[in-house]
Amino acid sequence: MRLVLEAAVPGRRELVPLRQAAGRRLAEAITATTDWPPFARSGLDGFAVRSADTASASPSTPATLRVVSSVAAGELASAAVAPGTAVRIMTGGPVPPGADAVVMLEQTADAWDEGLPAVHVKRAAEPGQNIAPRGEEFRCGSVIAEPGTRLRPGHVALLGTFGYADVPVYARPRVAVLATGAELLPVEAALAPGCIRDSNSAMVAALVEQCGGEALVLARVPDEPEATARALAEALALSDLIITTGGVSVGDYDVIASLLRGIEPTAGATESPSLPHTAAATGEAPAFMPAGIAPLQAQQSVSATGEAPAFMPAGTAPLPEPALPQASRLLFNKVAMRPGSPTSAAVIDGKLLLALSGNPGACFVGFELFAKPAIQRLQGAGANESLPKQVTAKLASPFEKGSPHERFVRTRLFSREGMLYADPLAFGKSSMMASIPEADGLIRLKASPEGTPADTIVDIILL
Secondary structure, X not given: OHHHHHHOOOOOEEEEEHHHOOOOEEOOOEEOOOOEOOOOEEOOOEEEEOHHHHOOOOOOOOEEEEEEEEXXXXXXXXXXXXXXXXXXXXXXXXXXXOOOEEEEHHHEEEEEEOOEEEEEEOOOOOOOOOEEOOOOOEOOOOEEEOOOOEOOHHHHHHHHHOOOOEEEEEOOOEEEEEEEOOOEEOOOOOOOOOOEEOOHHHHHHHHHHXXXXXXXXXXXXXXOHHHHHHHHHHHHHHOOEEEEEOOOOOOOOOHHHHHHOOOOEEEEEEEOOOOOOOHHHHOOOOOOOOOOOOOHHHHHOOOOOOOOOXXXXXXXXXXXXXXXXXXXXXXXXXXXXXXXXXXXXXEEOOEEEEEEOOOHHHHHHHHHHHHHHHHHHHOOOOHHHHOOOEEEEEEOOOEOOOEXXXXXXXXXXXXXXXXXXXXXXXXXXXXXXXXXXXXXXXXXXXXXXOOEOOOOEEEEEEO
């Protein structure tokens, strides 16, 4: 997660109309364009007075003040408050010169003084009473919100108050979604023997949109390195972030993994030690490969020996091996977790590539752990703020399966007697999708040869 968030640097910015700014993150600090309030204003309906004129007022001996004017919000009083006078004032109205307090209407009574309108004030007023002084909330130039702030409706009100008709925000990241696999069919196609419909692309696109990104679903790619390299080049030109599904395991046709193996690791990049090293790293065939059979990658590559592979006719120049751009670096190759251990990440020409498993369950988990934080970060959220939100809960039923790596189990959450419970869902294997719609969170179970009993307190990543 740290490596992903370091690579996901907010970049593109745009101006959006104020009414569309809620939910977006500021791309620059916003400051007050004036003092607020811009003038001393009344906090309620009543009478603006000189507090000294009411010092001895009480219900039995009210102070009688002659009313010389009235002022509503948006108006100015026609007369100042002189000794022995008052001005009728409405909520939000500018306090007239000479007044230093406002008496609420309920503490007054209408009166007459020598045939002129007056008011009886039944309680002594304190200086500053019921008056919001100029600049009480904001001084001109003070910061309203910092860059990265997620704008709420309250922020929108402030921005409107200070005249921001257009708001500078980070652009919604454009996320290219690229599914690989010759077995994939369009969603609308009839099933064919050995084939499945491409459900991952739609799921990932929906998750992207849910996180605030803009999903660009590209055409499915067959298990061919050349076609995959071309598709990635197209994705780079169109997007801020690339998410691939499938092709990241150790099979002969896992083209994404093959391309990533050609990238030099960046500082801090890791490869799971429990997974076999590739022939490119050791120059030897993996231990699981039958004796006498050269590894596929060594067969295809001519860079290590400078010679054409044995199967190529003599005198035929080898074709260049498909590769990612030179300005690429590997962040990590596989993760010690279940499901989704083949998940990998790289930076290609300055843009983040997240290679998720083709198994739906593992793809879902990989998105929540890596893609969602990256999309939040690209929208301007801080690194810590982008991390998944976690709570603790009590395990409602046992999870009996152990794991050599940390396991993320889809779960339903419910409360009982003030306690949050996590009930592991069935159909939780990486290839299964039946439980994905019901999942409220992911239980984090530490690596252990044994399962986890009921009533254990566990960490939950909220979905």
